[in-house]
Amino acid sequence: MSRPLRLAGLAVFLLAVFLAVPLAIKAAGRTDFYYTLSSVALLAIASSGVWLMFYIGRINIGQGAFALMGGYVSAILVTSAGFSFWLSLPLAGLFCTAVSILVGLPILRLRGVYFAMVTLVLTEVARLLALALPITNGAKGITSIPAPGAIGAFGITLVPAFDTFAERNIAFYYLSTIMMTLCFAALYRLVHSRIGRIFVAMQQNEELASSMGVNVPAMRILAYAISSFLGGVAGAIFIAIAQSIYPSSFTVNDSINFMLNCFVGGLRYVFGPMLGTLVLYFGWDLLFAIGEYQLLIYSGVMVLLMLVLPNGLLSIRFHSWQRSSHKT
Amino acid sequence: MEQVVANGLYLGAQYALVALGLTLIFALMNVLNFAHGQMYVLGGFVTYEIYGQLHLPFVVALLASAITLAVLGGLIERFLFRTVIKRSVREESTMLLAAGIAYFLDAVILLLFGEKQRGVPKIVSGVLRAGDIIMPYDRIVVGGLAILFIVGFILMMQYTKPGRAMRALAQDRIAAQLMGVPVEFYSFLGFALGAMLAGLVGGLLVTITGVNSGIGGPISLKAFLMVMIGGAGVVGGAIAGGFILGMLESVGLTVLHAYGDITYLVIFAALLIFLAIRPNGLMGKPWG
């Protein structure tokens, strides 16, 4: 894609998210959409972590564990240690990064199904730990988490405290979408840099990459660390919206959904998880009206989608592009 | 102590049968059947309907479960997996498909059979007392049947033509093709067989622990655990994994009961350490 086109796309996206959507919601009076879209944004962030793991050739069905972990770290820091939410956010992310490095060292050697299954287990382990450890308050969870406070410097309030907003959800919407934009911008940069090319090389052929001097184990851990950081941050913000956290806040189903979001969007495209999360989450929400057939239709469409577009939604676009520019 | 072992063995036999189905599908098609638990549940419900509701003989019900799942498995392979495998760039797409199918089956089961926990009358009443062991007869029957099926499966894989074809396919797809083995047919057969095994165990266990629509996911997870322990794609591994998990559960539930519900936490932690040392399980073949 040429540069002006890309910048135009970015401008359209920013206008849409930060201007058009709030206006539309105001007009339609559907303020509940703020919550929905915030969720989409946060889940997209978590899914993008999973996407990055696909990018290096690993199937990560354990992101739910880090979302849960990040959520708990933030909740505990805010409620028990009096930290500000804003400080707890990067700390939650870093905690997840630390854990992922520890866990990653042994398990990243595994590939394919083996790695996938181990990460699936991790999600369950996180849940069970949350149930068992005293600091996480077991099944009762942590509730009454206060809304994020203000950020100020030199007497000027940069970000007002969240409960001063008439609609708290609007504040969270902006927080979530700004984070999502930052996250995807950072990932876009990453995959278009040399690091991205190294990742691609690893995904295509780890041994070949080793033979050319790439420290494959270290690079895997880098990817996993980034992925978990994103999961932790997404989880922390999610919990701030819900104002409570339980061991069941993020389950194996969530881990699987993060993975599905990546697939539906298309594994080859950075923005795949964003589109996939939007489609799947919104799709699920919209289908709520159908009542008991919700899961049936949802999964049925998903399976159909797999049959028709096994390489994800974004593959339509590039497919026709490639056909027109293909010279034989 | 012996009670724990006896329970472990009986559980292990069931689990081994489930793991066998999963590992067979994996060995033949490199697909992790996310929907395996749901197939188990479906088998349980079919038996519930036929034996519990229609009061037909248990054997008929079991047969019905087996056939239903075999047919379902075959259809899924033929129309869903085969299409996706052909058309997809990344091999992980089959995982997405399997996950979608799992959700779909969950939905179908919920709609057809409802949320309630269902049980059926015991197939054999009475309890065996041998020394310190107390074992209800129906568990012995079910355990015995499971072992019978496992043995039958092994014999089939070793000595029959389809069995040999599937083993060849599992070892080296391209070589098998070159030798004239119709790989597509045997993938189809293998998937159907794997599904059937899951359905059989569902049918067997509904007589003991009943069935409800929500246990599909956890059963899949357990099946994955067994395959991770024993090693994916290897018959011996599946059986070993099944019995080991059965034993661990039995031991854990009795011994660790005092500490609360941490049996599975311990099992998971042990598994993670075990996999760090032996990534491919006890006997598994490396992926990729």
Next chain:
Amino acid sequence: MTPILQVKALTKQFGGLVAVNDVSFDVQPNEILSVIGPNGAGKSTIFKLISSFLRPTRGEVLFKGERISGLAPHIVARKGVVRTFQETTIFKGLTARDSVIVAHHLRSRASLIGYYCETGFARRDEEAFGRSSDEILDFLGLGEVKNEIASNLPHGHLRALGIAIGLAASPQVLLLDEPFAGMNHEETSHAVGLVRAVRQRGVTVLLVEHDMAAVMKISDRIVVINFGSKIAEGTPAQIQQNDRVIEAYLGVEDESIGF
């Protein structure tokens, strides 16, 4: 002359199977040494042991007097011992040029953060690598196809690409894995020329191969392996006379012995 590579008592056991049994030989700087032997003799295993993709059960491999066996493969590559892979091992989705550019990884001087932010160092690296890739690709006759996706390349070009990738990593010793496999007479001649040209650049070449004709033409020395053990070592002329070698190859059909 001190050997650039020393294989000492190299042994590899897989469970009960001894794949490589007490193999020793030296490689002189800038020579072309071939390791040959019937199918299943253990050549590939030796190859993987030297490039440290496998750990030896016993014995060691020394590069310029320093032990490299047991080190991580990327570190061995970093030290200057680079291997190529058999044909199917490429970056399928990348163009030839991109594959070779990535392979310059070892020559980069920017840090990871630098790669991310594309600092001056990183950008200059990229330009340099681009130029170097073009040079290597032209050198190996791939100049025309450098912007083709690797998986679209015909067989012969793929092998050359494998060598290009190896060269990009600035090797002192290049391990070629069956560079002539599946080639016809013409392609083989061309490939032989390529390997000679690589040696002209100052690289020591160690190759594993089946094609006896090519091996006889190109090698300075040959090591013959059978059933995991070394059965002969010497110049092509010496090997051709060697009884044990002839015996090892008798009874193997379709093997053009090239004597």
